[in-house]
Amino acid sequence: MNHYEALLERVHELDDLNKANALLSWDREVNMPRAGTPERIAQMTTLSKLTHRMSTSDEMGELIENAAAAVAAADYDSDEAALIRLLRRNYADARKLPPDYVARSAEISGRAREAWVQARAEDDFAHFRPWLEQIVGLCQELAGYYGYEDEPYDALLDKYETNMKTAEVRAIFEALKAELVPLRQAIDASPVKLDDTILHQPYDVAKQQQFARYIAAALGYDFERGHLGTVVHPFATSFSRNDARITTRWYPDFICPSLFGTLHECGHAMYEQGTAAALARTPLARGTSMGIHESQSRMMENLVGRSRAFWQAHFAPLRALFPEALGNSSAEDFYRAVNKTQPSYIRVEADELTYNFHIILRFELEQALLNGDLAVADLPTAWNDKMRELLGISPPDDRQGCLQDVHWSRPGFGYFPTYALGNLYAAQFFETAAAQEPTIVEELGRGQTGALLAWLRQNIHRHGKKFTPGELVQRVTGRPLSHDAFMRYATAKFGELYQLG
DSSP states (O other): OOHHHHHHHHHHHHHHHHHHHHHHHHHHHHTOOGGGHHHHHHHHHHHHHHHHHHHTSHHHHHHHHHHHHHTTTSOTTSHHHHHHHHHHHHHHHHHTSOHHHHHHHHHHHHHHHHHHHHHHHHTOHHHHHHHHHHHHHHHHHHHHHHOOSSOHHHHHHTTTSTTOOHHHHHHHHHHHHHHHHHHHHHHHHOSOOOOOGGGSSOOOHHHHHHHHHHHHHHHTOOGGGOOEEEOSSOOEEEEETTEEEEEEOOBTTBSHHHHHHHHHHHHHHHHHHTSOGGGTTSTTSSOSOHHHHHHHHHIIIIIITTSHHHHHHHHHHHHHHOHHHHTTOOHHHHHHHHTOOOOOSOGGGOOHHHHHHHHHHHHHHHHHHHHTSSOGGGHHHHHHHHHHHHHSOOOSSGGGTTTSOSGGGSSOTTSTHHHHHHHHHHHHHHHHHHHHOTHHHHHHTTTOOHHHHHHHHHHTGGGTTSSOHHHHHHHHHSSOOOSHHHHHHHHHHHHHHTTOO
């Protein structure tokens, strides 16, 4: 066995352990009885400690460097060179974290999640507050361990969007707001008022589940390598390119959460299903970054799933399942309903335009909490103030406010900005794809996604995590990330819908 093969053997072992931990997490969210929580926390903590010990050992460092010397002549784009780059980075980061911190973080996150579930169900922020205080403390510790040059948030953001700085995100978001606010104001002033009442009617859950499977398959999600589950907060996860699972939630009187939740999570899972087989059982077999990952989910949910052509092709099967709710409606009625833009409380149910304000809110609050400028006890008030500032509304309760997301039950500050970055990446990728391959637009006009998916497979999915997000967007589109493509798309689409001239 040569040095590179010896490294691969260890990498495969670590990947298997990480996937086993991920499977325990998926099962906890989807199937596990609640009484199993204490033991599950212990199991996941044990695996986290074990993988951290193995991945930070001196032996692991030697394996990486010996393999690096053996493949020193490999091309930058090769799997070997990419794996060495990623492993060196991951090894250096992991070595900065004390084993005690890793164990505490895993245990506190497990218990905080349970506290969040109860607090959200009972609209009781006080129950979650002490756990969130510990989570903020963990995030502050984490930033200190990783280190930073400019501001603490940089250290955490970098783990989700490699090499991106907080100042860059802030500048992008400010530029986005500068154009998005006038567009929102023009829509508010428009005499056109879109009607979405058809979405808020009785929708049998069993039939919703049937349609979710239909629409996921139509999008290109491979159920031979996938699974659809039910959860409180939708997510996607993968254990290999051949086991990429999605989840959603069902409202008996509102069709959008299950429908667009399914489309969104399909985008994530299809990305993982499309990674090259050669990358299997290595950390390269994942999405480039969370921003790029979100670009795939937001593209499928919005640019495809909320398009007129998509519903002209797929509305008939939906209406056949729900003749009482949709029997007197047309595909155009449904298209206009699902594209109504208005301020709303819940992020995952927000329209394409106002969604970005939900992310900017969380981005700003996370920085304030991390820097110590905002106490956890004051979060509900600060949240409501930001909602009024950015969206002109205030949640009636914390369940629809600061308790709505699961993300703050773990030390994951830096994740939220990637959702809005994903919107921008999605528009930039889609604009490039349509220009390079005209068949994409022609097929989408018939509600088909084959050409688009093939383009994504070739240009994005197969590479997995071989390149940084900055490298990938430059390679694929020929320019760095900006908000321009998103604003061109949004201005054209909503300008037509609201007759803005």
